Amino acid sequence: MRDEIRARVQFEARPFALEKPDGPANDVIVCRNVLIYLDREACDEAIRLFSARLKAGGYLLLGPSDVLAASVTPLTMVRLSHDVAYRK
Numbered sequence: 001m002r003d004e005i006r007a008r009v010q011f012e013a014r015p016f017a018l019e020k021p022d023g024p025a026n027d028v029i030v031c032r033n034v035l036i037y038l039d040r041e042a043c044d045e046a047i048r049l050f051s052a053r054l055k056a057g058g059y060l061l062l063g064p065s066d067v068l069a070a071s072v073t074p075l076t077m078v079r080l081s082h083d084v085a086y087r088k
């Protein structure tokens, strides 16, 4: 990430299992290579949480193996130049 962009970004690492849907909303949530370890119910719950915690127009970035696990997402899949993301 370029320095002028990085200077405007607040990064936080948060354990999503402890998060609530009504917490602060985010522009981007990155959760890579984690959903693949969850059962379907926990995965759906995580996706609902991420969706609730994204601002309108915000992006959820998953790992390559997480994409299928998130097939029930209420978010919209968008293709980036080298990846796939989900947009609220």
Ligand SMILES: C[S@@+](CC[C@H](N)C(=O)[O-])C[C@H]1O[C@@H](n2cnc3c(N)ncnc32)[C@H](O)[C@@H]1O
Residues within 6 Å of the ligand: 017, 031, 032, 033, 034, 037, 038, 063
């Ligand atoms: C393959 S690592 C991915 C780490 C990092 N996100 C990355 O892409 O380099 C899988 C991560 O999933 C986390 N994890 C596994 N089961 C989990 C669960 N039930 N709830 C929350 N995190 C879990 C593990 O703690 C581990 O950090």
